[in-house]
Amino acid sequence: MIRFIEDPEEKQKISREILEALPEWFEVEESREGYIKGSAGWPFWASIEEDKAQGFLCLKETGKDTMELAVMGVLKECHRSGIGRRLFTAARDYAAQLGYSFIQVKTVRYGVYPDYDKTNEFYLSLGFKELEVLEDLWDEANPCQIYVMSLKDAINVIGTRHSYRGAYVEEPVPEEDLKQIAQAGINAPSGCNKQTTDIVVVNDPGQLDKIKAAIDPPVAKTAPAMIVVLARKIKAYRDRTFYIQDYSAAIENMLLAVTALGYQSCWYEGHITDEDRICDKIAKILGVPEEYEVVCILPVGKAADDFHAPSKKAFAERVKFNSWD
Numbered sequence: 001m002i003r004f005i006e007d008p009e010e011k012q013k014i015s016r017e018i019l020e021a022l023p024e025w026f027e028v029e030e031s032r033e034g035y036i037k038g039s040a041g042w043p044f045w046a047s048i049e050e051d052k053a054q055g056f057l058c059l060k061e062t063g064k065d066t067m068e069l070a071v072m073g074v075l076k077e078c079h080r081s082g083i084g085r086r087l088f089t090a091a092r093d094y095a096a097q098l099g100y101s102f103i104q105v106k107t108v109r110y111g112v113y114p115d116y117d118k119t120n121e122f123y124l125s126l127g128f129k130e131l132e133v134l135e136d137l138w139d140e141a142n143p144c145q146i147y148v149m150s151l152k153d154a155i156n157v158i159g160t161r162h163s164y165r166g167a168y169v170e171e172p173v174p175e176e177d178l179k180q181i182a183q184a185g186i187n188a189p190s191g192c193n194k195q196t197t198d199i200v201v202v203n204d205p206g207q208l209d210k211i212k213a214a215i216d217p218p219v220a221k222t223a224p225a226m227i228v229v230l231a232r233k234i235k236a237y238r239d240r241t242f243y244i245q246d247y248s249a250a251i252e253n254m255l256l257a258v259t260a261l262g263y264q265s266c267w268y269e270g271h272i273t274d275e276d277r278i279c280d281k282i283a284k285i286l287g288v289p290e291e292y293e294v295v296c297i298l299p300v301g302k303a304a305d306d307f308h309a310p311s312k313k314a315f316a317e318r319v320k321f322n323s324w325d
């Protein structure tokens with residue numbers, strides 16, 4: 001289980017336990033002690049089973065837009081078990097949620113020591129890209145490879161999008177950002193290009209208050225903006241309609257744009273389209289024409305609370321290659 005550790009003493013205890021068990025990578029006492037000391041003040045994740053730490057990972061900020069994977073270690077008997085990847089995923093989600101654009105990591109360049117070659121392979125498998133080799137940052141025998149990962153590329157944005165249902169920071173969302181989010185929505189594909197999805201962006205505090213008052217039980221009470229998604233239930237051809245697919249594609253595009261711009265949101269459809277038809281009340285407040293239906297609202301804002309990625313089934317349970325067997 002991956003845990004975010006906050007107690008500085010616990011952090012140092014875990015980092016000491018793990019790093020001292022990995023002399024192949026952390027033999028030099030001075031640098032090992034530097035990592036252990038530093039870890040007390042860095043965001044810190046540990047993989048813990050039956051009260052025993054199997055590995056840990058720390059981030060540290062190196063610039064306004066960049067976090068560095070400052071140090072990580074996984075016990076050798078736990079290598080190739082997915083622990084390093086899970087630790088990294090938790091750290092990547094955290095950095096993305098805080099709006100960072102990049103994660104960098106430094107290691108000894110490929111081809112110098114077999115143990116560090118495995119480290120290079122691990123970082124590459126996570127999606128890191130080569131940025132630069134600094135031949136004498138450390139010393140001649142240890143050329144420093146810097147890897148970098150963009151948290152804003154499509155794959156990472158998809159990976160770091162999660163439904164957020166917490167409170168929002170009291171801060172308006174710039175109109176330019178709301179326009180980009182709405183543009184992402186209308187850029188989505190639509191069946192027969194019928195473009196059945198339209199959008200009302202709500203950032204006027206008076207209108208927002210009216211919408212929030214119509215949502216019972218309340219959700220997104222503190223959101224500084226909302227995207228209201230409208231669908232026209234028209235036929236694409238013969239008796240076939242694609243409006244559900246159309247607005248689903250538009251919503252996902254907008255959720256990804258929200259994530260890429262450093263905001264949080266949640267796809268609220270079930271909540272507003274149930275028997276109490278909150279959607280119709282929202283449509284009335286916004287003066288939505290008859291031929292449209294309000295199908296979903298997406299709050300937009302910066303997260304004020306922590307968020308939790310939901311558990312998802314294992315890849316192999318849901319994805320097969322070439323046949324279902």
Ligand SMILES: Cc1cc2nc3c(=O)[nH]c(=O)nc-3n(C[C@H](O)[C@H](O)[C@H](O)COP(=O)(O)O)c2cc1C
Pocket residue numbers: 161162163164165266267268269270271272309310
């Ligand atoms: C069609 C649809 C309707 C949804 N309606 C709601 C809703 O009314 N309230 C809510 O809290 N989440 C709603 N969600 C969000 C899902 O609960 C969420 O996507 C799911 O739990 C997976 O979590 P994730 O989005 O973090 O991956 C909806 C999602 C979809 C696709």
